[in-house]
Amino acid sequence: PNVKLVTSDNEEFVVDFRIAKMSVTVSRLMEAMNMSETDDASLLSNSIPLPNVTKAVMARVIEWCEKHKNDEPKEEKENDKRGRTTHVVSDWDKEFLKNDEFGRLCQLMGAANYLEIKGLFNDISQTIANMIHGKKSDEIAEMFNIHCDLTEAEKKEIRKKTAWCED
Amino acid sequence: MQPLNEGGKEHANSLENNLRGVECSLGDKDYISHLPDLCLLQIFRFLKKRDLFNVMLASRRLGSLTSCHGLDRWDGGILTLVQIERGFGFEIGIASDEYPFNTDREMTSYQYTIEWNEEEKGFVEKRTRNGNPLRGCGSPVDFPIPSPFFANLKEILREHEARIIVIDKFRFDGLLFSLLLPLFTGHRVDRLILSGVVSQGITDDQRRSFTQFINALGVKDLNLEFSPSLNALLTEQFLKKLRLTDLYTNTNLKEAQTHLFRAEQSMIPILTLYSNLESSCVIVHADWVITLIIEHMKTVEESVDCSSTWFLALEGNLTHFTIDYQLRGSGYTHQRGGLLMSESTSTMAVLHSTQRDDRKFIRVQFSRKNPPKYSPLW
Numbered sequence: 070p071n072v073k074l075v076t077s078d079n080e081e082f083v084v085d086f087r088i089a090k091m092s093v094t095v096s097r098l099m100e101a102m103n104m105s106e107t108d109d110a111s112l113l114s115n116s117i118p119l120p121n122v123t124k125a126v127m128a129r130v131i132e133w134c135e136k137h138k139n140d141e142p143k144e145e146k147e148n149d150k151r152g153r154t155t156h157v158v159s160d161w162d163k164e165f166l167k168n169d170e171f172g173r174l175c176q177l178m179g180a181a182n183y184l185e186i187k188g189l190f191n192d193i194s195q196t197i198a199n200m201i202h203g204k205k206s207d208e209i210a211e212m213f214n215i216h217c218d219l220t221e222a223e224k225k226e227i228r229k230k231t232a233w234c235e236d
Numbered sequence: 237m238q239p240l241n242e243g244g245k246e247h248a249n250s251l252e253n254n255l256r257g258v259e260c261s262l263g264d265k266d267y268i269s270h271l272p273d274l275c276l277l278q279i280f281r282f283l284k285k286r287d288l289f290n291v292m293l294a295s296r297r298l299g300s301l302t303s304c305h306g307l308d309r310w311d312g313g314i315l316t317l318v319q320i321e322r323g324f325g326f327e328i329g330i331a332s333d334e335y336p337f338n339t340d341r342e343m344t345s346y347q348y349t350i351e352w353n354e355e356e357k358g359f360v361e362k363r364t365r366n367g368n369p370l371r372g373c374g375s376p377v378d379f380p381i382p383s384p385f386f387a388n389l390k391e392i393l394r395e396h397e398a399r400i401i402v403i404d405k406f407r408f409d410g411l412l413f414s415l416l417l418p419l420f421t422g423h424r425v426d427r428l429i430l431s432g433v434v435s436q437g438i439t440d441d442q443r444r445s446f447t448q449f450i451n452a453l454g455v456k457d458l459n460l461e462f463s464p465s466l467n468a469l470l471t472e473q474f475l476k477k478l479r480l481t482d483l484y485t486n487t488n489l490k491e492a493q494t495h496l497f498r499a500e501q502s503m504i505p506i507l508t509l510y511s512n513l514e515s516s517c518v519i520v521h522a523d524w525v526i527t528l529i530i531e532h533m534k535t536v537e538e539s540v541d542c543s544s545t546w547f548l549a550l551e552g553n554l555t556h557f558t559i560d561y562q563l564r565g566s567g568y569t570h571q572r573g574g575l576l577m578s579e580s581t582s583t584m585a586v587l588h589s590t591q592r593d594d595r596k597f598i599r600v601q602f603s604r605k606n607p608p609k610y611s612p613l614w
Contacts, residue, residue, distance in 0.1 A: 156282065170263050171263050171267055171268075172263045172265060172267045174267075175267040175268065175270070175271055175275075178271060178275050179271065179272065179275065182272060182274055182275050182278075190275075190278065191278070194275070194278040194279045194281070194282055195282050197268070197279045198279050198280070198281075198282035198283050198287075199282075201279070201283060201287055201290075201291065202283060202284070202287050203287070204287075204290060205290055206290040206291070206292075206293030206294045209290055209291060209294045210294045210295065213266060213267070213268040213269075213294075214263075214264055214265055214266045214267075215266050215268065215269055215294050215295045215298070216266065216295065217293075217294060217295050218295055218296050219293065219295065219296055219299070223296075224293055227289075227292055227293055227299070228293070
């Protein structure tokens, strides 16, 4: 059975029921609209509006879901032994995310957050975290084109507070 | 340089592979600052403390999120609370962030003391970074712990995680633990070591607030080895309420004589949960000690690391007859050299019994029957 998803720019995507279910948000909407896998009429007569996702981003989300639709539902361990979040990004996912510009990656992350697709959300979080890791604050600002709005006095205060973290 | 072992190398490679991430073109706009809070927080969850500090300096919006509860932690700190000569102090030592590329950083420590100054008739606070370790002083202080001590401790614990707590030379009282408890909200403490802590007799209230403290912090390993007067903590209720896997109390025989805890057979399900249990004041009976040991061996069967030790006082006579009687139908056999094992399982135990000053003790060494083989370096 197929489900119709409509993006903010009025593009209709027809996807497999299983793919649609991968998004917690879509899942909830289908439930609210009494759409069920066994009731073809309910699926045909309804479409799910997704006002926060554009056509271009939706296409990427569906591509990711297609690849992962047969994944075992894995219990994502929230923390490793030392209490730090860990998540392994598969090689396919790395290759998949490589093709996006950073702006698109952020849009994709926004969509994964809105649609509640945990695997994709974590993939992107880990990817961006890896970009940040090991860089100094000015390198981070430069890399992401962040305009630093902190005054020198504020920076000094933060440095003082975090002094024993620096070399 | 030779790699230590191939497995380690492989691990490092896969780790590096995972960390290399994605190089994508970054464009010329500030996209990251426009991500919703939830997204940024999720990204920050994958970062180390030091990276978070760098993010903090990048902009106000990003910085404000890094101080969210749950992110602002430095892992694996060792916190020591000390009574010093005319006051109190604490020290937190934090080892290097365990990030693979940054493993050789030295320990950083922070000390705080608050002391009564007779000349100024007031308390003097002192804070140092990487200063001399605080030395405890056993002579009692005749005033309660001043409140700035708790305020400063709270501040430091908000920023840094205490994984091990050492309490040194304090007087044991329930109030201390009730006051400390709220400061550790959200912390997971593995080990609690009470060293040189003295008690003048333990009340049920004290025992209750101490138990509450241990369980709320998630302590698994309690060490009372250097606080013999705390042997008096051990009662059936106390052991039943705790959720420990390791317990060490003073095994100095003379000191341990002052308080003895005679465990009933009904305690078997509680005692089997301990990996390490070393206490000369806990007495088990020869009539059921073997049953207890076998029960423990069954519980550790699945665990990877089951090498651990028990040291307990023994009542009654442990003879071949009593051992065989308890082994019947268990599938375990008793062999020469005090070896206890079964055909079907991979755990074994070695028993030693000793006798000192009219008292009998039993030491049990648990281990794997076939320890994992280490491949040679070359």
